[in-house]
Amino acid sequence: DDHPYIPPGPNDLRGPCPGLNTLANHGYLPRDGRNLNVSVIVDAGFNGYHMEADILGIAAKVATLTSRDPLSFTLDDIKLHGNIEHDASVSRADFITGDNVHFNETIFSVLANANPGVDFYNTTSAGQVQHTRLAQSTATNPNLTNTDKEFFIRSVESAFYLSAMGDPVTGVAPKNFVQIFFREERLPIAEGWKRSEVPINSDTLGPLFNSIAAQSNWTRGEGCHWVMLSP
Template sequence: MVNTLANHGYLPRNGQNVSLARLITGLKKGVNLAPDATLLVGIKALQTSTTGNPLTFHLDDLAKHGVIEHDGSLSRNDAYSGDNHSFAPETWAAVAAHFRDLDTISVETAAQARKDRLATAPKANPDFDLTTDGNRFSFIETALYLRVFSQGIDGNARTEWVRSMFEHERLPFEEGFKRSETPLTISDILALVEKIKAAT
């Protein structure tokens, strides 16, 4: 999500020296994510900082294993592979196969895609370890795309829009996406997390 926002200029295009204030503003302007929801990950992001300023981080810092980045990402390989930063087409293809022929992605479909990804990840990573924090961020990862690309907390995100973000790191304005008129709150995200857990 943050790389997508940087590509649109909502965050620094060079990915450098992002403050919490800039992160909050960028996510609000890009997808109308409320500050409380942004802080779910924003505060942890500062723990990855290599900027020399503990109040900023580079987007590349987020690849630091075990803080926000976790084994079993939907679209990246695990740190064990040597590259947990770049988009991994084969990894994502296995996830996207769950909704290849669907116009929208339900909570149940998203939950199954996540579950299957976590089940297959250890086959390529003998050091696979999904920590408590990693598991939490894994649920948030799925909840976030379901909320941003749908009209509520019932799931049914537009498949075309979701694929645009993951595959091209682009918000799908050309495909009709419009940011929500109401802020996407921490309550929205956590409500979806609970629904994903229940469907897993």
């Protein structure tokens, strides 16, 4: 294994994204979490998850706005609230609490306990988790931001964890793989996970996104102007 799991040391930066933290913990991204740019991210996502550049590259481009350096950013920079980072996350607390970065088992319990009675998550459970997490934030966070943008990003992220840890065509992902991914930020190779043979791209993510979004029973908060992210 030329990409062993090594948890971060005291000088290594990590951030609010379990997908990128995991890539850094396996050395697909720089283990120190620094000097990231679009091409470093696109290569790491391809090598680690078989994720192609069409959607991944948009996220990486947006993240370039989180640092003052126009050419690079760190895993810590991407916590910038209102860039990609948003409220009602599935594994992190809202910005208003003071920690929108670190894994939070209490927040994560909604996802962990989803789909009772079976050993997998799917687009139905992912939609339900988003619905519950938004209800929790709505009840507790007077600064909650819930526009089309946050809804879009949250649904993409759910499609990301189902695709990276499970079957990107069906959107079915074993619970233990997903839980190890979030809790340990580790690829569950020892437990039987394999990098998808099917590339993860807009063709596969699109249907999962639509299914998750539909089943999250989302209601629009305040409106806002959309920023075009790609042609």
